[in-house]
Amino acid sequence: MKSLQQLTRRKALTGLATPRLASQTFASQRLWQRNFGVTASAASQLAALDASKLSITKTTTPKELTPPKDLVFGKTFTDHMLTVEWTATDGWHSPQIVPYQNLSLDPSTCVFHYAFECFEGMKAYKDKNGGTRLFRPNKNMERLNKSSARIALPTFDGEALTKLIGEFVKVDDRFIPDARGYSLYLRPTMIGTQKTLGVGPPGSALLFVIASPVGPYYPTGFKAISLEATDYAVRAWPGGVGDKKLGANYAPCILPQLEAASRGFQQNLWLFGEEEYVTEVGTMNLFIAIKNKETGKNELITAPLDGTILEGVTRDSVLALARERLAPKGWEISERKIRMSDVAQAAEEGRLIEVFGAGTAAIVSPVRSISYRGKLVDCGLKKDEEAGEIALQMKNWIEGIQYGDEAHEWSYEI
């Protein structure tokens, strides 16, 4: 027997009250159910992402390799790309590795209009034995699934995509520079591909992965950055989507970044609310090391995952390593809110030890100063110093695991 709820929904779906819904097909009715979860059974009958169905079409015009020293982030790409189509009627189609190429998309494709898109950033590294490794790929898969579900795009089996990415990396293995600090940046991306100007859950999607060889973020050693504490623009808010890796979180932040740059600051330090809580820096999570006034102990602080903070893989790794290796040395590790005024006060009282950003691109990015209320808050680095001890330590620990020097469960061998 159909429940009342089902009947009500059906009526709503076939009603003429809104432009979009009148055009819903049966497949897209299932979409509403998939995305808004009244019954989940329909979705489970669709084909799952299956790595064993992979087909590979190799390029006939292999690219010349760029000399490692000339590599610029996001500028050169490998010979191939991984693509998997999804449709609401069939689920995941067979994965393909094809020559790197443009996408052919109808102008009414929903990704162009309503930002139905999300992505990941991850890297493949060469270890000392010539093997290739990923770093905590399960975390990226988990996050991409969360992002995708939030924006009404399909979810997938994370292990299957990790396997497929492994196959893709193997095909383009020659592009990974074999030197410390170098890697192959991987960009898994999900876009809605349905042709329609009606705002509704996309009935088709494309998952693709492209790869770009990259050099060290700081080729000549660390260079500490200066931040502008930003209160006139917000990156994220409660009840928003700042904790997901959606395209929608990025475009609106470019203009404030230019504003900060025009005043000589490399990044925005995003403050939130009347309390001016410190949230993120540019597109990285932020860590602050202070000597706590009350406990007298050293404390490493980052903002808690309250829905406005991106769940960074590097953030999580820094926290885990700090708990394992710094806590025994007397450090307190805190995920808590901290006001910008408290950071400024700690600096004034000589209690600010160091500040750094954490993200996939640079691992850590040391901060020299923060412009706040017309003053420069000194973040604890000496004049001739470009990185603090904790940042340096974290970079070495994480790199050691990424490049396989230290055997660790976070490192995934392809």
Add this chain to the structure above:
Amino acid sequence: MGSLAPNVAELDASSFKITRSTNLRDVPLPGSPEELSHSYCTDHMVTVRWTVNNGWETPEIKPYQNLSIPPTASCLHYATECFEGMKVYRGYDGKLRLFRPDLNGERLNTSSQRSSLPGFKFDEMKKLVAKLMQIDGARWLPKERPGSFLYIRPTVIGNGPHLGVQVPKEALLFIIAVPWPDFTKMKKEGETISKGLKLFASNPDSIRAWPGGFGWAKLGANYGPSLQSHGKAQAMGFDQILWLFGEDRQVTEAGASNFFIIWHNADTGRLELVTAPLDSQLILPGVTRRSVLELVRDRLSEQFVGKLTPLQVAERTLTISEIEKAAEEGRIVESFVSGTAYFITPVAMIRNNDKDISTMGKDGEPAGYAAQIKSWLEAIMYGKEEHDWAYLVEEEQ
């Protein structure tokens, strides 16, 4: 935040590169599956490429076709994209008209710059739209069907062969036109048309826009993320979300349209038309919203129109509890939403938490203000009334 426009070529719609389609498509019938797909576009499209080095290139009119987009394109990763919604109308005098197209041009220019895309001279956009309609208007909006319209979608997207969160070095402005179902003309046999929309007031865990954000610009980034709440509301039988904001639960906008309520002011007893203000930067400055306010100020604020009592216009913060109280005290006269896609549609009720608030007048009928405003707007759009809001499109013979 200022313009990013460097010192390069401006957008210039005085000359076009035109490639005609040799394979004209069948025009879909009203109510056909093609029309209902919201994607069966006309024979041609406008594209204008922009590069950081050269600025805007010569606009092109070409057969409707797929875009070839590099997988690195900024719009696919970082949502550097914005759009407009407007319509072209076939008048009862046989002429084609746009409605206040410069307001769309201005807003697209603002949205584009807010999403780090290039700006342009706002009044060029209407010429691009007009050129497209000059060519496709005759077949797609035939003179034999006065009173019909096409939906026009100008879009700007960030493009380019490199990846990185930065100002796109390439962008594409494109304009497509699509037949759009006119639901007011699609009443089925025996079906009772509901008297108005049912709105579902958003929960505090889902917020559309924030001060210092971009809710006031027509960015793609405002749409995809709002779908989840919208879908939940539709699954429960509601038409739209009514987006609330803040601890006092301010009423901001409804789905992709602006919200209006007509009531007797609790203090003065005077009849007023209330809608959320633009200065909080939370809501989209709708072209229809602005037109409603201007028409009411001009035509309905002092004298009676038929049986309709004059109204005071108030753009001010209003809360859901004010609406609830007004309903309890029997002070609500009518409520409606406005937008290009929705046009002017009465609102029958709002569900806030578990409480249903009727937003109709005492007798459960709309008082007729929405209908009057709608008919004024239609008269301008379809050429029954000469008005400087209408922009005539000269067609090819």
